[in-house]
Structures are given as C-alpha cells and as structure tokens.
Amino acid sequence: MSQTAKPLVRHPALKRNQLGLTQRDYEGSMSTLCAGCGHDSVTAAIVQAFFELEIPPHKAAKLSGIGCSSKTPAYFLKEAHGFNSVHGRMPSIATGANAANGDLIYIGISGDGDSLSIGLGQLCHAIRRNVNMLYVLENNGVYGLTKGQFSASADAGTRAKKGEENRMSPIDPASLAMTLGASFVARSFSGDKPQLVPLIKAGLSHRGFALVDVISPCVTFNDHEGSTKSYAHTRGHAQEVVNTDFIPFRQELQAEQGAGELTAVTMHDGSVVRFRSVSEGYDPTDRNGAYHHLKELQGRGEVATGLLYIEPTSLDMHALENMVDQPLVDVPFEKLCPGGDVLSKLQEHWR
Amino acid sequence: MSQTAKPLVRHPALKRNQLGLTQRDYEGSMSTLCAGCGHDSVTAAIVQAFFELEIPPHKAAKLSGIGCSSKTPAYFLKEAHGFNSVHGRMPSIATGANAANGDLIYIGISGDGDSLSIGLGQLCHAIRRNVNMLYVLENNGVYGLTKGQFSASADAGTRAKKGEENRMSPIDPASLAMTLGASFVARSFSGDKPQLVPLIKAGLSHRGFALVDVISPCVTFNDHEGSTKSYAHTRGHAQEVVNTDFIPFRQELQAEQGAGELTAVTMHDGSVVRFRSVSEGYDPTDRNGAYHHLKELQGRGEVATGLLYIEPTSLDMHALENMVDQPLVDVPFEKLCPGGDVLSKLQEHWR
Amino acid sequence: MDYDTRDHTNDFVLKIGTVNGTGSASANGILMQAIFRMGVPVSGKNIFPSNIQGLPTWYEIRANKRGHTSRSPHFDVIVAMNPKTYEQDIAGTRPGGSVLYDSSWPLDEALLRDDVSFLGIPLAQMCVESFRGSRKRTLMKNITYVGALAALLAIDLDVIDEILKEKFSSKPHLMDSNNSAIKMGHDYVLEHFDYPLPARLERMEATGDSVLMNGNMAAALGCVYAGATVGAWYPITPSSSLMDEFVALCKQLRKDPETGENLYCVIQAEDELAAIGIVLGASWAGARAFTPTSGPGLSLMNEFIGLAYYAEVPAVLFDIQRTGPSTGMPTRTQQGDLFQVVFASHGDTKHIALFPADPGECFHFAVHAFDLTERFQTPVFVVSDLDIGMNDWMCDRLEWDDTYRPDRGKVLSAEELQNMEVFYRYMDVDGDGIPYRTLPGVDPKGAYFTRGSGHDRFGRYTEDGDLYQEVMDRLAEKVESAADVLPEPEIIQVPGATVGIVTIGGCRGAVLEAIAVLADESIPVDFIRIRGFPFSKSINEFLLAHEINIVVEQNRDAQLRRLLILATDVEKKTLASVLDYKGNPLSADVVLRGVRERLGLIPVAVE
C-alpha cells in the first residue's frame, strides 16, 4: 500500500492516525470556491472526520451532482475515487455503486438546488431505499454556481442580494427525511466544526442513509442582511437540540464529562454515539416526538441542529434486497454464469 | 351556450341543477378500466361533485399523467378540455395552464406510481407553489397499467399477487404534503362515496393546491389477501378522523343535524366547509397536531381519512406571483407589447 | 400475394379474437406448442391493447412448412370469440377460409359471407353445463376451442395431452377440467362438421433443433450468462418482461447455495433517469449493469447517456422499441428509435448499437453488449422491439461456450497499478483511442475524479480548448473503431442480382420470405441485414456493389436509410425505401408490394 511509504516524507510534527496517515493525506486539490464559502469549512470537517475514523482514503467513494457544493469532493480524499455526475442525480449513481460494491464507504455531497429542486425525487427514493451512505447537503438557500437564484430551501420572506423577496415556503430536508422514514437525520452549521465533525463521523458509521443537512452560507450571493442563510442569521438562530459525541469502535470510552443525562446508541460496527439532549426532553430515537419538536422550533424561527433522529438498527438496501455480504464486484464469474448444461436444461421447457 | 339547448332533449325524470344540466352532462366516454376498479368509483364521485357544484363543464380543465388512473379524465366532463400528458409530469402542465388562465377549475388525476415515483418531484413543487387545483391521487399501491409492480405507496410487508413481499416503507402522500406545507390535505376511499364527494367539492372550492389521496383498489393486481390496499383491508382499517360536509356558496345552511361539536371554515368563494371531529380532539386547522395524530394512527396500522388539514387563507401561486386577476390569455396584445417608441427609448441606454 | 391456390397443409394462419383479461393466453400457448411439437415451423403474434381488461385482443398463429413465420394477414381460420370484433374478424377471413364462433348466441345474419364456412359451437352453453363458477367457465371456454381446433386442424391429441400434463403436473386438480374441455370441443367437431379443414397439420421433423422463445426472455438470459449482477429499470411496455424474466432466472440460478442470498441486485427505480443513473454507478464501481426500457424512457435517459459517453462509463441499455413518438401505441411495434439511440444526448455524441433480428440474437447480442461496453467504455444499446421482445418465435436452440470469459476491457488491477509510475485516466496509452480505467477501492494509485465537465487526458478539469479537443477527437476515433468488432451484417447473395435489399432487426423474416417469392418469379435480389452501428466496411461494399438498394424498415422517416446515407459512401439516390410503420409485425406482402413498386414492376400505390 502506497501509504506505508508516505510517513518517511511527511513532516514529523504532523499527527498521525493508526494507519500512519496525517490529516494532509485526507485532503484533496486546492479549492476554487470563493474565499469564505461555507462549503470549504464542511470539506475541512470531512477531512478531519475521515482522519479521525482512520479510514483508508481509497476505501471511500465520493459522489456529487453539480454545483459549487458538488465541486467539493475534489477538495478532499485525493486517494479516493470521485464521481461528479449530473445535476440532481447523484443519489442514483450512489445507489448503483452501492449495489455493486457495498464494501466502500460512500459519501455524497450535494447542494440545496441539487437535492431539493432537480434532485428531490432521487433524494426521497434513496432515503426510502435506505442506501448505505452519508449524504451531506450543503444548504445555502441559493444556487451558487449559477449566480444566486433562490433555491427551494430559501425561507419565505428571505431577500435576494438584489432585493427581491422569496414568498414560497421552504422545503426543509430534515423534516422531509423524517417524514419519509429516514434512519439518520442530522443538521449542523458549517461554522460549527465541533458539532459537525462528530455528526459526520456518526453518519459515516451509520448503516443506512444518513442525511446531514449543513447550513453552509454562500458569502457571494446569500450572506447579506435579510438573508436567513447568512452566517450572522444562522449563528443567531441555530438551536442545538442534542449534543453529540462519537466514539469509533476500538476506542475505549473516556470518563463521561459534563452534566445532563447522557444516552448512548451503539452502531452496527460497534461504534457508539453518545448524545446529551440540550433541548428539554428531546429524544432523537423517537421519530414523531423529534419531528414535532423540530416543527415547533421552526415555528419560532429557530433552526434545530444536532443529531435530530437516529434508528441504529434499520435495514439498509443490501439487507432489504437480501444480497450476499460479498461485494457483487468480487463474485467470480464462475459463480454468476450457470454454464452450458443448465442452458440446455432450461430450454427443455421451451419446446 | 349549448347547454341551454340540452334540457329539451333530456329525459324529464333526470334531476337538473341550476344550469339546467343533468348528472349525465358531467359524464364522459365509457370507461375501459377493469370491472370493479376503484378508479371508476372515483370518477363517479367527481361527476356528482361537479354536478352538485353546478360548474359549467367547459369551465373545467382535466389533466393527468399516464396510468389507469390517468385515463379516467376521459370518463368524466366530456365538455371540458382534457390533457393526458406524460408519466409523472402532470403537475407542471397544470402549473403552466394555471399561469395562463387562472379562471378555469383545474382537476388533476394521478396514480401512486405517477405521483410518488416518477412524479414525486413535480408533485412536491406544485404543492410548494400552492398551484390552485384539485389533485386527486388514485392510490392503489401498484402500477396497474404495467401489470401490478409495487408502487412507492405499497406498505412494508404487503404482498404482490405472485406472492413476493414489499420490504420498503411506503411514501404517504398525505403526511408528505403536510410536511411540505400543503394548504389542503384529505384522504378517502373509493368505496366511500358519501365521504369522498364533499371532500372533492371542498377541494375544488379551495383556492390553492388541494390534495385528495383516495385509496382506490386495483381489483386485478392488488385486491388479494395480504394486500394492504384491497377493498377488504381498507374497509377494515380506514379511520375517519373528521367528518366533512360542504355547503357551496349561495346555498343556505341547512339546520345542523347530528351531535358532536361542529366547526365551519369559510372558503375564498364564500362556500363553507363544516366538519365534525370524529377522532377525539382532532383539529384539521392545526398542521402539527394533525400530522402527529395522523402518524399515531399510522403507527397503529390505521389509515386516517377525511379532511386531514386545511388552511383556507393560504396564498396560491397567482397571489404569490402578484399576477393580475384577469387571465393572462385574455390580456389584449396592445397591453402586452410596449411598441416602437419604447423600443427606441430602451436602446438609448445601449449605446 | 395470394396463397390460396396452394395446398394449406402445414401452411396456414389461425387468428383468435378474444377479450383481454379472459385468460385465452394459456389456451393459445397450448395450440402454438402443439403445432411446434408436431414438428411444424410456427410463430405466434400477440396483438393486444394497452389496457388490462375488456378490450379486443388477438393472437395470430402461423404454421408454415417452408419456415416462413413472419406475420401474414391471410387468415385461413378465425376463432371469433369477441362479438365486438365479429365484423372485422369475419371480414378479414380469406376467401375459402373458416370462422369458428360461439353459437350460444345467434350470429347476426348480416355478417355471413358465402365464401367462408361458419362453424358454430355453443361454447358458452357447453361450459355453463359442464363447469362451475364464472371464472372457471370463461377459462374453459378457451380450452374448449382448443379441443375443437385439435379436430379441425388435425392436431395430435396425444401432443395436447402431453402438454397439459406438463402444464398441470403441479396442480392436478386442474387437469381433469382441462381434459374434459378438450374432449368436449373435439367431440363436438367430430359430430357436427367435416374435419379436418383444408388448413390442417401433418407431422414434420422441422422443429427438432429449435425452441420457442421471446426476445425479452432471451435477452434476460443473456444478461445472466454475461455475468450481469446489477439491473435497474422502471416498468414500461414492452420492455418490462425483460426484467421480470431476469429476476425469475436469478431466483432460480443466482442464489448463494449456502445462505440463499442474492448474487444479484435488481432495483425498480423511481423513473428512467434513476434507472440509468443506477446502471452508471454500478458500472463505474465495476459491476456489469443494464437497464431495459422503451422510447419514453430512452428520451428521459438522454442526459445521463451523454455523461456516460463523455466520462467513458460502461452501460448496457436495451431499447425494446414500441410505436412512437411520445406515448404512441405502447402495445404496437416499430423501429422508430434508431436516430435517438445512435445520437442520444446533446453535443457531439455517437453510440454503439446492436440490432438483433430474433430472440436467438437477443441472447447472443446481450452477452456481446457487455463485452463491448467494457472494452470501449461507452454505452452500448441492444435495439430490439415489441415484436421480437414479446412475441413467440421459433429459434435455433441456444448454445453456450463454457470457455467464455467476460472481456472486461482495460481495467487495471492493484498489482498493475503498483507497478505503474503514475496512472492517468484518459491517456491514449496504446494508441487505439481506448484509455485504461480503474475501479474504486482497488488501490489509492488508481484514484481519479470522474466528471462530465471538461477534462484533459490526465483526467483533470479543463477549460482549455486544445486539451478538450484532444479528448473529444479520441472519443470519436474510439467509437468508430468499434465497427471492426461488431457483428458483421448477414449477407445472402444470388447470381446476377443488381438489386440489394437492406434491412434490420425483426424485418428479417418478412424480407427473406419476399425474396423467396421473387426468386420463384426468377427476380434475383441480394440481401443484407445490418446488425451493428457504427457500420462495418462490408456494409459499404455491399451498397456500392448494387445499382439500387432498397431499405426496408419500420418507421416513417427512413431512419436506417438516413444512417446509411451519413455513414457510408453510397450515393443517396441509389437508396430507395420501403417503410411500414402501422405498428404490426412486418409481413412479406408489404415488402413485396414495396419492392415491386420501387423496381417499377407495379405502379406506386397512393394510400
């Protein structure tokens, strides 16, 4: 493996994980996004999450649609295959790749235009199939790459840079996902790395479809006064409902620090998600209760963040489809082709 | 108008409405659906609703996608224009027609395949725009016209005629619509005409997007033991949460009959929807409460029916787009074309 | 063309008109199979409505000792079970033919013809007396006419008996009723009519090496044998049965012996955009993946097809054509998607296509398609149609070479990558226009970023015109080079022919039958059937070698002719057209009339 060679050339000061990799080894090419774009912070959080989870970069697959957000897979995990597909159709690419090789760790990056307009149908159906992947929705309320039109997540009353107002009510990916039966739903803010990193790690470890809706401001087209997706507005209205802490499998639990009752959920791979309800009586394992709470906050103009809902024991697409554990790409042809004798037997019935 | 001529040739016994039309005048061509198909009952309910609302047939426009359900607009209102478009894309056709001529009464007919698979994105966005139309989703859990594959509304655990089981959880159009902020959400059963007719009438009078999800069994492919969309199963599990009664504008309120507290909601056109909560404490004007109740029933395997949610004062697309009241198709060209002088003035700025 | 002077033994067409949803399919199947087992070449064409129950539907069986089994509209025997279509069915009977009808109700005098013999059997009445339950009675009515036809057409009762035994081995309780229905119909004929009819059967030995298949079943089998593991689809007539068959076969042949788990994954997508997306994702990850669809689905796949072409992602698409444009006539056949297939998507694109003529080729071309798509790293289309895909064809028994191994094309292994200095995805290393690809998860060195946006030979994003053009020119060269390895055209030449008939797909049978008739009239014509696009040199040579080439195809706009004009050196004016696009399987009559018109043997008919 090429990594083993790397440490030699690395600067000794750089911290290494069990694989001997430094955080740099999880980075990608230089970002070409605008200085200050929220998406770059999300990229940084992803890099840290993968580094801390000690995932061999090439065992991950990065998928995206089209948009500024969808460009970002080029900016992390340079040693992983990436697929920057077409606008709004990444979920189907992910579904197919997943069917072919369930052993890879799939991370999909999308934007609010990519996911909630052109891609809404595919997103909903990937959720329904519970495709095993982390789906990061970099949500800025606008179409960045096409210069700032409102997206479907733009709040009613929010104003565009040029001043005109969006009057339609937004599509909220989190409550939508919960309604559709998603097995993992979280929301965070690109400016809140301490909250975002554990959520990404939990999402990566969740077996099934993990949606992380990240408010990720567009500094160029939607960070002005009057926008409800600006840094300022988000800082002012984000309401953490659950504080999450992720302990990867193999790492011993540290002594529980801090107050408040602490719940722990164990994932398929043995990792543990620990969370502390910040918002009074919030239980992220109770779908209807969580949904209700979410909507109440929304009613008050507040944005619930944190691990909103989790169903750690849900069946993912592979289980639902009763597929073999071995990735289909690894099944030898001999096991797939029934051969000549079977063919002649079959044809006996066709006479 | 041709109707005025009709009564002469009509059989005197047939009851007539204010327009002098009989129920027959609201019918269409012979149905080619299977004997016993739920969709034909929905067609009958639509005919009755239009007759009772005394709508001149040609003032309605019938739209649909593709499917057995989508064929039904041919079976009612023969004097109305119909548009049987392509699979899953009827909402966009309706949106465009509506933008061009807001004076017509739009009724869209779709199926669960048409609406929840290929058409899911368009349905969600028509809801978001609050397009002024009645959207009837004839929901049978299968793709009838293509011979019985499961649709996205098939319940987990339901079995196909050939026996294999659907393991994915269903997409429930009602709770989806409520999550997306729909202004009118109802559910009924093709076998329950007394409940269905007033809901259709209310939906037609609602200004905005009115979704009526009708469980409409497919006798050929999904009416067997083990199906959760069969006549038997639906009869057994339908739970009316609100009993609705619709009083068109101009008709004096009859003396209130029956017990239970009765609420009345007045629509844009002055018509009144009266409902009596059957299910303890159900309030169809409280979105979150109604949603919660709905989900609870769902948890118990019961299907909530009736007027699930209504927001009579919502702004429809025309209002949101600040359009003139006059249908755009009627605006004279002279008002649309700025003329030569303006053109030369404009060009002064282009030098 | 007039068959009627000929002896009709083992040479007739039987047409059965019923109401759809009344279960006549299995009865008709028994008839087909019986004729087949008597060793007589036979085919069955199902002319059904886009509806589930209550509308007219027909099944046409043609038995022909010469092996001509394309559709023929010369109906010798009509089984009229649907009063709604009595008029057209009776009118459609050839002079001297017979009409078998249900005499439980009197036949309208007005419909009678004196050049046709009417055989009334009180089928409904007999079944009401002999069976219980309306569904049962309806079904048995069908079996009863089978019994009657057995007598009228001299079908061997033992053969029918054998078929029923196989059919109902699992459900013996049905055996008795079927037997008695057969007997009932048979006896009635013996008592009341002269039998057999001039249109009759006589044992032959012409079907020994053959099987009865439809193209969708065969294509599905091809996918199984090619080692396809991921299938994605959205139901659409007439392609749905391809995936139904694939699933059925996999349930039988693709379960892990120990765990019973699936060695395949079939996903019913939410629409065709998702279906092709799933296929691209699966192929990109290294699986052999495919999607069956038809016109409307193909239109929806356009954007993704362009991505696959430009990003060089394999994908196998089956286009089971139906009558277009738009929704068109979903249960009728056509060859109207040729242009859409080869030029799908915006921008400069060109796609590889295979054109099977029958179920046998559907099987072999399906296997071939997977090799081609991986070898050339571009989408490959198998272009079939409703006639090939859903009708019952007699074909040679399928053979399988157990030494076959998939051609995965240029896929680099971890070892190969390790031994490489550096890997560049779109570099033309071998000078054949085909770059090397890598699969995710194999090795960090193989990592690259797949994109539909501008990229250079290194796989890097670019907006540089020269670097962009370099890749585009290679793509053109790559796809063109496939011409050399695609199936060669089927060519049949005769001495002295100056006229060539060019055709494609399911037109084969009708064209060969027409050529046989012309041969009898000693009018020699050569035959070429295109089997792949881009076109091979041999096609060019054939066209240039003939003074006039008549292109026979089933669409309005002469799409094959257009492709020949664009992609060969032949001069336009030497390419004539015979077009049939009414939606039914092609018949030799249409070809003959067209060819005679083009050759000036008869005046051009003005329709």
Next chain:
Amino acid sequence: MDYDTRDHTNDFVLKIGTVNGTGSASANGILMQAIFRMGVPVSGKNIFPSNIQGLPTWYEIRANKRGHTSRSPHFDVIVAMNPKTYEQDIAGTRPGGSVLYDSSWPLDEALLRDDVSFLGIPLAQMCVESFRGSRKRTLMKNITYVGALAALLAIDLDVIDEILKEKFSSKPHLMDSNNSAIKMGHDYVLEHFDYPLPARLERMEATGDSVLMNGNMAAALGCVYAGATVGAWYPITPSSSLMDEFVALCKQLRKDPETGENLYCVIQAEDELAAIGIVLGASWAGARAFTPTSGPGLSLMNEFIGLAYYAEVPAVLFDIQRTGPSTGMPTRTQQGDLFQVVFASHGDTKHIALFPADPGECFHFAVHAFDLTERFQTPVFVVSDLDIGMNDWMCDRLEWDDTYRPDRGKVLSAEELQNMEVFYRYMDVDGDGIPYRTLPGVDPKGAYFTRGSGHDRFGRYTEDGDLYQEVMDRLAEKVESAADVLPEPEIIQVPGATVGIVTIGGCRGAVLEAIAVLADESIPVDFIRIRGFPFSKSINEFLLAHEINIVVEQNRDAQLRRLLILATDVEKKTLASVLDYKGNPLSADVVLRGVRERLGLIPVAVE
C-alpha cells in the same frame, strides 16, 4: 493571416486578463462603450471560467474600422492584471504589441520579450495610497487601468466622463473616486510613456445607427414584444441571463398601471422537465410561453418535446448552446446541439429551428418563433449560443413595426365553434396539414382530449395502424411545409465563384471577414448562411450551383453538413467541412486556414 504590416489605428485587439470576482466587468464595459461612442466598430468577448471567484478570466475588445468584429487572437495590447496568467498572456501578445501590467510587484525577468513593449504601472500601490477599503481598492485598480488605456489608446476623456456620469447619476458618491482613478491612470501614462500606442483610436462615424447588445437580452426583448406572458426556466449557463432580462423588462414594461400587478408570470421551475411542462401547459391554455435552456436542459426535455410534436402543442424553446457533450465547458461556446434540436425525442420526429447570427436576429427570430409555433402547432427552437447570447455585439438599432399583430394560427373562437357542425381536433380541413385547435374554457363544443398516445384525426384514442399513420403522415407534411415561411438564407454571391461557403449562426462574422481577405487575394467565393430548418429550396439551389461547398460550423461531427446531406439533393462529396469546436468564438484565421486547406491552397495541417 498577419495584420501587423497594417496601420493599427481603429484596428486592434485589446485583451484584459484579470481574476474573476474582482469586478473588472464594469471597467471593461466602460472601455467598450467609449470606443463605440467614438464611432468605431467594436465588440467584446468575455472568456470566463465556470467559477464564481478567484480564477483567471479575460475580456477581449476588438476595434475594427472595417467592421470586422468577430474574435481575433492577434492581441495588440494586453492588460495583464493576473500574475497567474502573465506567462500565457505575455506569450500571446503579437510581436510589436504592448503589455500593460501592475508594477507594484516586479515582473519576473524570464517573462520579458524584446519584441513587445512592457508598460509597468504600480496600480495596486497607487490605489492603496488613494483609496480606502480592500474592495474599493480592487475596483478602483480596474478603473485606473481604464484611465491609463484612455491615454494609450487615445480614448476621448470626455466620452469616458460622459459614460461615468450616466453610470453613477444615481450614486454620485462613486463619481469622485472613479474620476480620480481615471485621472490617476491617465496622468501616469502621460508622465512615463510615449503615447498613444500604434494601436490607437480615431473618431469615426460608423456606429451611429447601431447599439451594443447581447443576444439573450435581445431575445428576451423579442419575447416581450411578441406578447409572451408565461416563461418557465431552470437556471443554466449560458441561458440564465435571457430570463433575467425578460423579468427585468417585464418589471419595467409589464405591470398593470393601476394595480401594479404583473401582466406576466415567470416560474423558476424545479428542473427542465418541469420548465418545458409548464410551457406546454401554458401554450395549451392559450398563452404565448417559452423556456430558455442549454444542452443538459435540452436533453432532459426530450420526452416532453415529443409530446408537443405529436399532440401538436405550441412551445418556444431557446437553446443557448454551450460546449458539450454532458456538462462539458459551461462557459464556452459551441454549435453542438443541431442534431439534438431537430430530431429531439424518440420515435419519428422533426422540429422547426431558427438560427440567429447575432443579437439583432435573436430579437426578430424570437418574435417570429411565437408566430411559427402557433401557426404550425409544433415546438419551435431558437438556436443561439454562448457567444451570441452573452457577449457584447454591435448591431443595427432594432426597429419595430407597430402594425404587427401576433399570428395565433388556427384557433377557433366561441362564435366559430357555435357555427360549426362539429369540431375535430386533428382533421386536415384545409389540406395544408394544419388542423384547427381550441382553447379550454372557450366553448363546450371545442372540448377535446389532448394525448400523447395514439390518436386518429378526430382526436380519438386509437390503436388502428391506418388511423395512426394518417396523423403521422400529416405531421411530416405539416412540419416540412414550414420551410416555405422560415427566414430565407443570407446569400452573398460574387461573379465567377465556383466555391460556396456555407455557415450558420454566430460564425457569420468570421466567415465574412475570411471571405473579404480571400477577395483581396482575388479568390472569389460565394456565401450562404442557413437561418432555418427545414431547409428552403434556395438552400438546395445554392448548394447545387457550386462545385464545392465548404461548411463552416462549430462542432466536431459536422452536424450542419449532416443535415444538408440528409435534407438537400446535393452530393455528399461536394460538401467539405471546416470545423472549430475548441469553445471560443470563431475567428477568421480558423476559417481561412480551413478554406485554404480544402481548396488545396495550403497543405492540411496535422494537429
């Protein structure tokens, strides 16, 4: 081709290289406008990245007294503001040209050339000293180089002053800073360099009847004047600005005077499938509706386009082409969608297309498109591209005939319906292939059922092959008949020419410039520019009248040539190709090289 021996007064190319997102657009606009107002023919080409901030971007201004304003790569003056591209920008300067750069930082010696004069101005430094705030400083740097160029190119300062006054009339506080920046740059040149440069301006009177426009703005204006009321779109470069302009114009011109309510409805759809669906719904209901899009969107619209064709629903589509296939290079131009446009959707289809060459035609063809789509009841495409749509063109002032009234085609009024026996939607009453249509809500007698499934001339559902064919044949005839009323080709013929150059769209300028050069060398060639499809007779005649026709177009696969081969009588071998598909606006050089090669005047370059 080498301009360098020529006098460069009013004949030069200025190239400004900056970083995108630094607001140089308005500075460059001022330069364009100033040259224009000095009466000198000018054009501006924006070569920008598919990115929002931080990547290289260029703006090329060409001033040419002969009126040749197509792109020219012979850069006389380079303004190098982006160190990342110094190397390529300096290398691209023509011998004898000048490079203006920011000398706040030293220029790398290695980049120096002795055949180019380097003019260093410490722009950043000067702005840091004179202005506050980083954003302001960046912006003023741009205005400062405008001032410098004013001196170097001899731009009239009054003209610039006038432009600034108009620009900032609303925000006077910006006036001062801009003035001082202009002065600062101007003075610096006066102090430090010889001025003006050989590439300089001199007042002319050649722009009096012209305006500066881009095609998207002009097309949007056409939609307003045609009376379009419903627009639906999904944002996509380079078509987005068309709808932005339409909305801006409507806000100004389409408000109800009393209520201030909108006399239009623009819907930003959830995707292109919905956008075209909305257009069909609106057209069906009787509005004039349109959608602008580009390649990927066009691919997604395929299914609906087929419905519109078969169900005969009007729709106007603007395809602002960009470099394909797939996502391709979104900010580069191409003519790669010709095939996709005219044959969009599965099954037999053919669509009417208009091909504007410049913004002026975008305006007029937009209006024409609405008349055509209603007259022929079929989708009509206006096929533009990024170069026409987004770049700054000098065009004749637009004229409007106030007597114009929309041609709604055969739409029946309530009265007409009342006086009819019965109405059938698809009946060819007038024998011209065009049936009558009705709008919903007008009269019960007009009711019919619109469907994409098989239908007969009465509008009834059918699965009957003859009835189906009758409608399909009429459709073919109908669309073909449009050829007679589409804009005739632009033809320029000279005595003794045996060679024709055929082109389309935005290639016009470069081709005419090339022809002028050939004329100077007394090589006579004729010119034809296709403006519509289906092709008119005159196109056929032109092609047949020339020994060889050289087709100049901007795509890889010679799509226009292919269409000519299919739809005219010309022999393939007489059609040669000159292709340029690197993504930049066409330049005369490319045309000249190509034509000379085809004419055997120079050997074919092997790239």
